[in-house]
Amino acid sequence: MKARTGYSTSLKQEFLKKWIKGIRIYSNFKKDMNILERKKAIKLSADLAIASTRNASTRWSRTLTANISKNETNKIFVEQIFSDSEVIKKEAPSRLMARSNRIASKKIWRRSHITQIKARKMGPYAVKARSIAKKLVKNRTKVLKSLVPGGENMDGISLIKETLDYIVSLRVQVDVMRRLASAAENSTRSL
Amino acid sequence: MSSRRSRSRQAESSRISEDQINELVSKLQQLLPEIQTRHSDKMSAAKILQETCNYIRNLHREVDGLSERLSELLETSDTAQAALIRSLLMQ
Numbered sequence: 001m002k003a004r005t006g007y008s009t010s011l012k013q014e015f016l017k018k019w020i021k022g023i024r025i026y027s028n029f030k031k032d033m034n035i036l037e038r039k040k041a042i043k044l045s046a047d048l049a050i051a052s053t054r055n056a057s058t059r060w061s062r063t064l065t066a067n068i069s070k071n072e073t074n075k076i077f078v079e080q081i082f083s084d085s086e087v088i089k090k091e092a093p094s095r096l097m098a099r100s101n102r103i104a105s106k107k108i109w110r111r112s113h114i115t116q117i118k119a120r121k122m123g124p125y126a127v128k129a130r131s132i133a134k135k136l137v138k139n140r141t142k143v144l145k146s147l148v149p150g151g152e153n154m155d156g157i158s159l160i161k162e163t164l165d166y167i168v169s170l171r172v173q174v175d176v177m178r179r180l181a182s183a184a185e186n187s188t189r190s191l
Numbered sequence: 192m193s194s195r196r197s198r199s200r201q202a203e204s205s206r207i208s209e210d211q212i213n214e215l216v217s218k219l220q221q222l223l224p225e226i227q228t229r230h231s232d233k234m235s236a237a238k239i240l241q242e243t244c245n246y247i248r249n250l251h252r253e254v255d256g257l258s259e260r261l262s263e264l265l266e267t268s269d270t271a272q273a274a275l276i277r278s279l280l281m282q
Binding site for chain 1: 237
């Protein structure tokens with residue numbers, strides 16, 4: 001098992017290379033970009049690069065790439081970036097929905113039954129407190145699903161696993177972008 | 192008889208996944224920046240989820256802000272960019 005710092009360094013390098021490759025391809029595509037276009041090129045390349053470090057092994061990375069490719073103008077650009085290596089997989093709609101609905105209805109029956117038993121043991125106030133806590137968790141899970149690409153169709157455990165990976169990747173992205181920005185500031189100062 | 196056995200098996204599998212979830216949620220807490228985990232040991236699942244959402248939103252905002260900043264900085268000549276990139280790749 002690689003040491004923690006070793007892992008993130010190679011990840012950062014991989015991201016940086018892919019990101020710069022993307023920016024170069026984009027600049028060949030669109031010469032003379034204005035400041036907004038350049039921002040879009042930088043951001044798009046960064047997102048594609050960080051997603052590609054996962055090699056399609058996580059849902060969030062596949063969804064992110066697929067979402068970017070949905071746009072017609074981006075599609076050509078994305079195809080150029082991935083021309084030599086990976087394939088852009090179309091993210092299949094989740095087949096988990098039907099199964100999770102069946103499980104959900106079973107859970108609802110079981111939950112109402114268990115709640116009655118608990119009310120007899122714990123007393124009504126404790127039960128209410130528990131249900132409020134559960135509602136909070138449910139609402140916040142919903143928000144989390146909207147923040148992680150492809151999160152809407154994930155079950156609880158997958159969602160947390162994907163979130164862990166997503167956050168680590170976002171941190172790599174921010175870290176490298178920050179360093180590039182400060183290096184750019186330093187170099188313009190010395191010019 | 193068999194129903195009791197299958198019920199306890201169900202309870203056990205839900206216990207296993209509850210342990211799994213608790214372990215994953217604590218991993219989530221470990222990822223949060225220290226500023227957000229002031230009450231470290233006492234964080235509830237709901238709180239951890241909330242702070243995770245805030246953290247992700249902040250990271251998104253940072254990426255966007257950095258893209259804007261870089262767009263301004265990289266406006267200058269290509270040679271400056273090339274030198275910059277070269278120096279970074281050497282790290």
